[in-house]
Amino acid sequence: MARSGIPADGYRVYLLWPLRPRRCAMKTQYYTSSSLDGFLATEDDSLDWLFPLGDINDTSYPAFFEGVGAIAMGSATYEWILRNAQEVSDQTGSAWPYAQPTWVFTRRTLPVLPGAKVSFASGDVTSVHDQMREAAAGRNIWVMGGGDLAGQFHDAGLLDEIIVQVGSVTLGKGKPLFPRRVLSPGFALVSVNQVGTGFAELTYRVSRNDR
Numbered sequence: 001m002a003r004s005g006i007p008a009d010g011y012r013v014y015l016l017w018p019l020r021p022r023r024c025a026m027k028t029q030y031y032t033s034s035s036l037d038g039f040l041a042t043e044d045d046s047l048d049w050l051f052p053l054g055d056i057n058d059t060s061y062p063a064f065f066e067g068v069g070a071i072a073m074g075s076a077t078y079e080w081i082l083r084n085a086q087e088v089s090d091q092t093g094s095a096w097p098y099a100q101p102t103w104v105f106t107r108r109t110l111p112v113l114p115g116a117k118v119s120f121a122s123g124d125v126t127s128v129h130d131q132m133r134e135a136a137a138g139r140n141i142w143v144m145g146g147g148d149l150a151g152q153f154h155d156a157g158l159l160d161e162i163i164v165q166v167g168s169v170t171l172g173k174g175k176p177l178f179p180r181r182v183l184s185p186g187f188a189l190v191s192v193n194q195v196g197t198g199f200a201e202l203t204y205r206v207s208r209n210d211r
């Protein structure tokens, strides 16, 4: 113990502090809805089961969305938006309701809706994550889905949180929420929020030994 009462080792931590890379508060979040039995959509990519369950404005979504600086999605999710452009436009006022720069993962050539800030990406998510972090400028990165793409961010050690609105329905089969086996270190449940009778919103922190 040093004379000042600060443990000698404490100085080392203090002196090293300015040399450490600055960690900003930005998080990479997989935010999604799922059926009670763990599906994002039916096998044929329908979300018709989801919308009757509640009003999105009663959920955490508006506050979550305020913090989003960049978005990642897979091609099936993107194509759902393209297919439902009219409905999306009727509900949000725009066929492409995201002002944030968005990366769509695909190995194909897909159309872009007018006004959409969309880039296409393929392969390893890590370099794309670097670009997204820069574009997000300190705000959060939203991995919208699907489940395997969120899993790819997790595999690369890039996922910080999983936020799931678990709907009070089952689908039996469909597109999986998170097709990975994650046992140890697992996820830490940090909050539970009931939204009427339709949803339980669960927030998990992704636990990592290397953080």
Ligand SMILES: NC(=O)c1ccc[n+]([C@@H]2O[C@H](COP(=O)([O-])OP(=O)(O)OC[C@H]3O[C@@H](n4cnc5c(N)ncnc54)[C@H](OP(=O)(O)O)[C@@H]3O)[C@@H](O)[C@H]2O)c1
Pocket: 032, 033, 034, 039, 040, 041, 044, 045, 046, 047, 050, 073, 074, 075, 076, 077, 078, 080, 081, 105, 106, 107, 108, 121, 122, 123, 124, 125, 144, 145, 146, 147, 148, 149, 152, 175, 176
């Ligand atoms: N319930 C919700 O809140 C919610 C949220 C998100 C999505 N969804 C729905 O859930 C379904 C998800 O579909 P999905 O599970 O098939 O997932 P998806 O991630 O939307 O699409 C998967 C496809 O993306 C492309 N892809 C993924 N990773 C890639 C990579 N690293 N490099 C290049 N291409 C890559 C591949 O297609 P190609 O290379 O052939 O293009 C792959 O087959 C959709 O219907 C979506 O609308 C629901």
